[in-house]
Amino acid sequence: MSEPQPIVVDVRDRPLSVDEALAAVQHPRAGAVALFVGTVREHDGEREGVTRLTYSAHPEASAQLERIAQSVSREDEVHGVYAVHRVGDLAVGDLAVVCAVSAEHRAEAFAAARRLIEELKAQVPIWKHQAFSDGEAQWVGL
Template identity: 60%
Template sequence: MAPTNDHPGERTADDPIKLIAVRETALSLDEVFQAVGDDAAGGTALFVGTVRNHDGGADVDALGYSCHPSAEAEMRRIAEKVVAEYPVRALAAVHRVGDLRVGDLAVVVGVSCPHRAEAFAACRKLIDDLKHEVPIWKHQRFSDGTEEWVGAC
């Protein structure tokens, strides 16, 4: 008998958005990975954004993130768009605000779907749209004493 896509596990879960948060505390890969666990998911994709030690040819010492009060609601809106476009079984997104050091986790997103290609595509859409649409701003401090604000990250 040929497999069909009529199985409920092949479709978006009833309530797939498991975790959306903006936090001043350290982020956890384990928390996001556990949040997107689903028995019907054959693929889970995670993206972890870290503070790197350089940008635009300059050495970065540290940076700070700040956000508009609507940031978490905007993250949820974007998550809902991703869920409408892909067969998401579970989705999570957490962004850090406050002062961070090189190597700190700035953002962690995860998506699980029935198949890996869908999970990769949904995760990429989620992080790309969060980066471009959520009102979170980055204040970079460089080794040479200069600093820079970067628009919506």
């Protein structure tokens, strides 16, 4: 029987850590780690002036994230999966989401990490409320 694969998922209201992600997916058979870090930017599409945002999550967000991570962990040569999303108030430059996948080779790590972040964004019920410098605000993802 093969060694269990490390899987870490969370939706949390405290700052995220790239170092935590890298440590979480360490595995003796892994020769590659693909990492995705999503940060708060000062614009959204054509709209400039984002000053802050607030992420909110549905109570089932962690469970959905766990299902996605479990599915990604079953891909060939994947040995570790990490996906943590921040909720609460964030400023421009703050880390909003960190995903990491370890695999035997880079191609598998990149493919699995891309699948992880794309499915997270498409399926996990997390929404953001953006505030702009002109005083306007906007919900995204509802």
